[in-house]
Amino acid sequence: MVRYIQITQVPPQRMALWRSWLSPQRRKRAERMPDDRETVCGEGLARELLAAALHCLPEEAPLRYDAQGKPLTDGLYLSISHSRGLAACAVEDRPVGLDVELVRPAPRRVWEHLSPEERSHAADDAAFFRLWTAKEALLKCRGGRLGQLREPASFLTPEGFALPGYAFSPVQLPEGWTGTLCLAEKRT
Secondary structure (H helix, E strand, C coil): CEEEEEHHHCCHHHHHHHHHCCCHHHHHHHHCCCCCHHHHHHHHHHHHHHHHHHCCCHHHCCCEECCCCCEECCCCEEEEEEECCEEEEEEECCCEEEEEEECCCCCHHHHHHCCHHHHHHCCCHHHHHHHHHHHHHHHHHHCCCHHHHCCCHHHEECCEECECCEEEEECCCCCCEEEEEEEECCCC
16 A cells, blocks of 8 residues: 655645654654655654554554664554655555655766666666666665665566566656555565
């Protein structure tokens, strides 16, 4: 289950409610940011999705974070992403990774994280961010660090992205954003 929200469309009352659900540690972290709305919206969506799945109140949803800031809960998996005015969350019954990005000129500093095949594939900014969100979603799904985003050339296929043990799908988002959902395949 994936949900997203454009931050400019969140009424002030809802933003205040979501902000009240933050733990003291998350509130402190958010207050250090110049604009905490993406963080607040990401966590607010996460709590609402968890509450629906677990049949509890959003403020009671068992959401916590590991030392690296990865969101955790009991019995379900979740992933939160935000990018320049959009927040999104995915909740699943198996490991999940979600990444969203506003399509813009591709930052040249990240090209070093792409293989030669991937550089060739990323012919324009939209293609670059489709590739980037797939790699980030995989990273969030299986865990790891940014430098581990190198994948074999088989990651790219004519149909999109593929890697044994994982399923990738594009996320429907407002015009101008792109996103990818990565799910670990269910074990039989």
